[in-house]
Amino acid sequence: xxxxxLRAQTxxxxxxxxxxxxxxxxxxxxxxxxxxxxxRYRGYAIEEVAQHSSFIEAAQLLIWGELPxxxxxxxxxxxxxxxxxxxxxxxxxxxxxxxxxxxxxxxxAMINALQAYDLPHLKIDTPEQFEVAAASLISKVRTLxxxxxxxxIDEALVYPRPDLKxxxxxxxxxxxxxxxxxxxxxxVAGALNLLLVLHADHEQNCSTSTVRMVASSxxxxxxxxxxxxxxxxxxxxGGANQAVIEMLEQIEEQGISVKDYVARVKDKTAGVKLMxxxxxxxxxxxxxxxxxxxxxxxxxxxMHIQDPKLELARELEAAALSDDYFxxxxxxxxxxxxxGIILKAIGIPIDMFTVMFAIGRMPGWIANWKEIHDxxxxxxxxxxQIYTGPTPxxxxxxxxxxxxIRS
Numbered sequence: 001x002x003x004x005x006l007r008a009q010t011x012x013x014x015x016x017x018x019x020x021x022x023x024x025x026x027x028x029x030x031x032x033x034x035x036x037x038x039x040r041y042r043g044y045a046i047e048e049v050a051q052h053s054s055f056i057e058a059a060q061l062l063i064w065g066e067l068p069x070x071x072x073x074x075x076x077x078x079x080x081x082x083x084x085x086x087x088x089x090x091x092x093x094x095x096x097x098x099x100x101x102x103x104x105x106x107x108x109a110m111i112n113a114l115q116a117y118d119l120p121h122l123k124i125d126t127p128e129q130f131e132v133a134a135a136s137l138i139s140k141v142r143t144l145x146x147x148x149x150x151x152x153i154d155e156a157l158v159y160p161r162p163d164l165k166x167x168x169x170x171x172x173x174x175x176x177x178x179x180x181x182x183x184x185x186x187x188v189a190g191a192l193n194l195l196l197v198l199h200a201d202h203e204q205n206c207s208t209s210t211v212r213m214v215a216s217s218x219x220x221x222x223x224x225x226x227x228x229x230x231x232x233x234x235x236x237x238g239g240a241n242q243a244v245i246e247m248l249e250q251i252e253e254q255g256i257s258v259k260d261y262v263a264r265v266k267d268k269t270a271g272v273k274l275m276x277x278x279x280x281x282x283x284x285x286x287x288x289x290x291x292x293x294x295x296x297x298x299x300x301x302x303m304h305i306q307d308p309k310l311e312l313a314r315e316l317e318a319a320a321l322s323d324d325y326f327x328x329x330x331x332x333x334x335x336x337x338x339x340g341i342i343l344k345a346i347g348i349p350i351d352m353f354t355v356m357f358a359i360g361r362m363p364g365w366i367a368n369w370k371e372i373h374d375x376x377x378x379x380x381x382x383x384x385q386i387y388t389g390p391t392p393x394x395x396x397x398x399x400x401x402x403x404x405i406r407s
Contacts, residue, residue, distance in 0.1 A: 013384045030203045034281040055196040059363035079135035084160035087117045094151035103355045106148040108229040115222030122220045145355045146173035167192040187302045191295045198288040201364025207231040211365045215372040216381040228365045238354040244276040244340035248309040258315040276337025288335040296338045
């Protein structure tokens with residue numbers, strides 16, 4: 001129902017706490033049917049995109065609406081390579097952050113700082129300028145992410161290599177040392193590429209809605225993307241895959257059997273949650289989960305990793321999927337459950353998990369910013385509220401106040 005004129009015509013507004021039933025915009029980017037477990041990028045089923053596309057091709061599809069031709073893909077790839085390295089003055093910024101700084105705080109700040117170098121005049125006036133800015137953000141977000149990690153462990157920042165593909169280049173910057181080049185296996189690079197594809201967009205989630213909210217004020221692309229990073233930082237959004245590993249660490253440290261932990265989850269008085277199961281949107285199953293599960297299984301089998309937490313994850317998955325309590329409530333493993341396992345297997349530190357999510361989600365944020373920017377009738381977002389504070393009351397002079405703020 002279109003209620004955009006409801007207040008003007010009736011004087012009433014709707015109340016929908018958390019926007020669970022409110023369509024905030026029209027968008028042609030991503031389609032989700034949560035009841036049927038459907039996710040499509042620009043009309044293409046996520047299963048087909050994941051099987052046939054690289055992360056960069058998926059990014060171009062989301063941003064410009066069509067699968068790129070070879071010439072378009074080559075041109076964008078060239079722009080990615082040209083814009084992968086950070087401006088030299090920016091490399092010095094990392095030393096200004098304390099060692100305790102969270103990588104998401106660094107990432108948000110550095111994306112805002114990057115705008116000063118890429119868009120000194122703030123505005124994007126032509127499609128060509130937008131393409132360069134989009135390439136720069138997608139390319140440099142991984143450089144910034146890797147640099148924030150290197151800075152946190154007091155290691156030298158690693159320059160990107162133009163001859164490497166997107167995922168391989170990120171892993172190179174994360175794990176190479178001046179005296180030892182890191183070369184990922186095809187399985188590791190492939191799993192990371194798939195993970196990024198599956199995270200590239202997901203309709204009007206918290207961070208994407210934040211990007212659109214900020215963009216509606218005509219804020220520039222970099223400020224809007226930085227706002228998306230801040231929204232994603234929240235543990236209820238981008239921190240979900242991190243919560244999975246923290247849950248596994250808790251089970252391991254406390255010596256709890258999987259059977260006992262599942263029993264605690266089912267006990268409503270225990271206050272224990274099964275992280276990485278169920279989804280706010282998908283009432284049946286997360287279509288991304290079945291795709292990434294295969295990649296996680298193949299990666300773990302190939303790497304022969306002896307990690308108790310990863311074995312716990314497999315036991316927990318099997319226990320929950322065979323328990324009527326979870327299946328009847330449609331609490332199936334979601335993409336966060338398996339992405340946490342993959343990132344752990346690759347060697348990504350746990351405080352970088354949300355950063356990985358941000359790298360993957362950047363194309364979706366850019367696509368949504370573009371949709372706002374290209375709409376000639378777009379208005380600044382301005383939600384209404386239901387006021388619940390005091391009714392009118394007279395001002396009390398300071399000498400007559402007997403009850404303070406904390407009374």
